[in-house]
Amino acid sequence: MSFDGREFRTALGYFPTGVIIATAFAEGGEPIGMTMSSFNSVSLDPPLVLFSIHRESSSFSQWQKCTRYAINVLADDQEELSNRFASSKGRKWEGMMPTIGRTGVPYLGEAPVSFECEAYAAYDGGDHEIFVARVLEIRKREGKDELPLLFYGGRYRKLANAAHPHQARIEDGYLYGW
């Protein structure tokens, strides 16, 4: 191997992602949540998505036991919310009430889009575990056209054309029909 951990992280930082907060009720009934950038789509039929969780996270064993959770996609004005759910020490849910979805999972009503999911499969991902989830419901927040919060080069970013939100709006045409 001709690179060290630092170089690997830096190189990975060239790949931009969005930011999500996964939310669930733990075994004891308390809400848990975690900020993640490792979210991605997997399959359209069945509708599958994935994310990965570091095995050393203090809530890792709670996530392993969850059979249902929500994936909440963050908007570009939700950095604070992202930081709140990224900190181990902070009280993530303090002063907040989760909204309960149709499938009984807690989700963040302020997120532009939330996916209500059930656990589908889990795979070894080295120091992370890869969670594959089946999407059961989609919640779209009505109202303003929201732009996504991005993570790139180890920092939060906003779309460069955010000054013209209409240019970044999601439309029905996708690149090469994908």
Ligand SMILES: Cc1cc2nc3c(=O)[nH]c(=O)nc-3n(C[C@H](O)[C@H](O)[C@H](O)COP(=O)(O)O)c2cc1C
């Ligand atoms: C932008 C961003 C993306 C993150 N992505 C991940 C991720 O994909 N997987 C992960 O395990 N932790 C990720 N983290 C770190 C977790 O959010 C953090 O370790 C976790 O919330 C710790 O909580 P816990 O102690 O309750 O387990 C990310 C943090 C930030 C700020």
